[in-house]
Amino acid sequence: MKIKKSLLGIVLSLSMLINVMVPASTFATTLDYKTSVAKMKQLGIIDSTVTNVNKKMTNGELIKAMAIADGLGDSAASLRGKTIFPDVASGSVLSGYVNAIVGEGLLYGTNDGYFHPASSATYQDICVNMVHLLGYSKSDLTGSFPINYIKKASDLELTDKLNLRTTDTITINAAAVMFDRLLSTQVKGSTTKENFSQASNLYTDCIIQDDSDSYDNLADNEILTDKGIMTISASNKKKIKVGPTFRVKIEDGQITKVYGELRATVSVTVNTILGNVVYYDKDGAQTSMTLPSGISYYYHGQKQDYAKLNSILVPNMSIIIDNSDKVLNNYAVITDPIYSKPELAKDFNTKSDTLGDITFDPDTKIMKNGKFITKEEIGDRDVVYSVTDINGNNRYILVTSNYIEGNITEFIASNDATNAIEVDKKSYTYSKNMDITNLSSFKTGDLVSVMIGHDGKVVGIKSIEQKIGSMGEYLILGNLKTSDKLNDNQVITDKGTLTVKDGLNPLEIGVKYQLYVSDTMITKIDRKENSTEKYSVTSVASPLIAYTDDAGKAKTMTLPKASLYYYHGVSVDYEVAAKAVRAYSSIILTKKSDNVGYDYAVIVDANFGEPQVYKADNIKLINQFKNIKYNYIYRNANIQETDLNAYDVVYFVSDIWNKNTFVYVYDKVKMGTIKAVTPDILNPTGVTIDNVNYTFSKYFNKARLNNYDGSMDGFLTEVKVDEFKTLVLGIDGTIVDIH
Structure with missing residues (x-):
């Protein structure tokens, strides 16, 4: 929107008899010629080819500067043609600027009818015209011409410290300072404190805060500024970068011109x-x-x-x-960070140096789940990115392993476009890089794996025959050896108790693994994450711990300091962990990645093996005594095997690696008349004697209870109500045997 001007336009070549000095404003303004010249060259108000900034500004240069400052630069090109001045060539570039100014009512002519484009412009010329550009007319001023205009220019702080007389010629330097001030001066009558550059829509200063590379919510032709989201042409986008303040021209929400970077930044x-x-x-x-x-x-x-x-x-x-x-x-x-187009790792040949547009080289690190990996550790459902900073530096390769398994329940569309998929009733939005043409291969009900990118959006879909779950890091803290509450196929981890799928290799206590887990089932072992130091404790005299090393040598140590300690599957502090160490305990230590100090320690109690009843027909137990090396047999005191009694409960006790073993004998029984079978004789879990309920051990052979004896009264041949029995108890108080 152009400012309305009236009365006297640009005064050119009027030799004035008055040549006086007008006092400068009382406000102190620093004269920064260099900055003002650079800014005006950026806008085109001062020609960028000018090198001698101390030379006089000509009338032709002034008229062009006025036209561009008033936002008429673009229209001037279409207005080239005949002019009212015989010394302005028809069709010349200057004719366009002259015609633009004439069309705005800013130029009326000179005394002799000529324009004199090569003559020097005067101080009063530039003052008069800048005052008019700001919307003031003769009626707004007091005093005689041209002093009234020069004084108004001074009041508006356009002429601070220039110290020029009315007919002094104006240099490029001085003109640049005045135009710089003009652009930031409030126009007459503005209720919104609109300055001249805003009124003429010459430029807007914008902080560029994001583009489509740094912010996925922006389209390729959009940028985010402190003035809002703007569209921008491809040619202009090349001139602009995120972070600095740029001087631009905005028309109807579109950046149509980029003048340049306004201020220096450091990144x-x-x-x-x-x-x-x-x-x-x-x-x-x-x-x-x-x-x-x-x-x-x-x-x-x-x-x-x-x-x-x-x-x-x-x-x-x-x-x-x-x-x-x-x-x-x-x-x-x-x-x-700036992410490349995602590449799906399906069928990736780890011997190749490329995956789609991503190149692998020895100097570029590959990161997955916060750790550095090799190409060989990239999985077929991983999504791979090349990542840099905003300037294209500090490159690394990011591998994300995040996918959802389930059945497709719906393809979600809006505005005639498919934009999300619903799996097991939960919706996932497509990334802008998702190839939706592949959706034709799928239908509702299909079991699929949906690959998720770094931004949480879908980048690929593949059919699967069964769920294997998602991969994560798990620390194994216990198994059946460490807890009777676990089944043979269960383990305790730092993320809870999980079941191990049949056919998988055993998981070592104290070791971190990358595991695939579906719900609470470990479906696949990806890899072992670390190595451990194993200590089999032989005795403890606090604070010294005696142990046997891998070479069989006896050594001592105090429990090393570590970042974390685990005991009974939970995290504990150092003091609790140190007190938990006993003879036949197992200690697992893992060093930090820098090999300085320990990352964590796992303390495991002595392992009491399966309870076995000492009887002449227990061939398995007798063979164990023959074949297993043990240190001693203990029943209240050290005894010999010949001292064992029938129905003693025998435990082979050792560390979890069976390095050091002793035999513990438990000889507690309960005799009495069975008053009840709980909960019933068809599904017995225990018996009641003397109003006390005793539960069957998980090691009790229940097959003995389920033989139908052919009698009228039921199934239990070994246990019947009102029969007198002896219950052989284990150390946990459960029934190991009955006789």
Whole structure:
């Protein structure tokens, strides 16, 4: 929208008899010729080819500057043709600017009818015309011409410290300063404090906060600015980058012209952050900086709380900081890492150096689940990205292993476009990189695996025959050897109790694995994550722990310091862990990745094997005594095998690796008349004697209870109500045998 002008237009070549000095404004303004010239060249108000900024500005240069400042630069090209001035060539570039100014009522002519384009413009010429551009007319001023216009220019702070007389010629330097001030001066009558650049729609200064590369919510032709989301042509997008403030022209929500970067910025790429101290690489060495607290921080267009910045920042994010000196309202823009188009790892040949558009090379690290991996560890349902910072540096390859297994329940569409899939009644949105043409291969009810990208959106779908679950890191903390509450195929992990699918190799206690888990079932072992140090304890004299090393040598140690301790499957502190260590305990230690200190320790109690009843016909137990090396037999005191009695309950006790073993004998029984079978004789779990209920051990042979004896009264041949029996009890108080 152009400003309406009236009365006297540009005054050219009027030799004035008055040549006086008008006092400068009382406001102190620094004359920064260099900055003003650079800014005006950027806008085209001063020709970019001008090198001698101390030369006089000509009438031709002034008319062009006025036209461009008033937003008439684009229309001037279409207005080239005949002019009212004989010294302006018809069809010349200058004729376009002259005609544009004439059309706006800003130029009426000169005394002799000529334009004199090569003559020098005067101080009064530029003052008069700038006052008119700001919407003032003769009736708004007091005093005689041209002093009234020059004084008004001074009042508007257009002429601070220039100290020129009315007919002095104006240099490019001085003109640049005045135009710079003109653009930020409020126009007459504005109720919104609109300055001249806004009124003429010459430019808008925008902080570029995101583009489609740094923010998936933007289309390819969109950018996010502090003035909102703008569309931008491909040619203009190449001129602009995220972070700095750019001077642009905006028309109907579209950036139609990019003048250039307004202020200097500095960019750092986050390696790590501690509090509000950011560590980053500079010239090949890691350095750090404390984020300045007195500026505004923006992330995806939203202003962020300084105290919470460390909860936002992650490696390879970039922080672009407005680094201008003497600029108020400095700011910083935080951008996400830049992700390439995702590539599905299905059928990836690990011997290849490429996957789609992604290239693998020896210098580029590959990261998966927060750890560095090799190409060989990329799975067929992984999604792979090449990741850089906003400047295309600090490249690494990111592998995400996140997928959903289930049956397709619906293909979700809106506005005639399929944009999501529903699996087991839960919907997942497609990534903009999802090839939806592949959906024709699927139908509702199909069992599928839906691959999820880094942004939580679907990037691929594949059919599967059965669920294998998702892969994760699990620390094995216990099994049947460490807890009678577990079944043969169960393990305790740091994420709860899981069942191991039949046919899988045994999982070692104390070891971290990458496992595929579906619900609570371990369906596949991907790999072992670490190695462990194993200590079989022989005795404890606190704080010294005696143990036997792998070579069979006796040694001692105190329990090493570690970051975490586990005992009975839960995390405990050091003191609890140290007190838990007993003779025949097992200690598993894992060193940290840097090999300095220990990451965690797992303490496991002595393992009491399966309880067995000592009887002459127990061939299995007799053979164990012959074939297993044990240190001693203990029943209240050390005894010999010949001292064992019938129906003694025998346990072979050892560490979990069976390195050190002794035999523990338990000889507690309960005799009495059975008064009840609980809950009933068809499904017995225990018996009642003397009003006390005793439960069958998991090791009790229940087959003995389920033989039909052919009698009228039932099934139980060994246990009947009102019969006198002896219950052989194990150390946990459950029934091991009955006689």
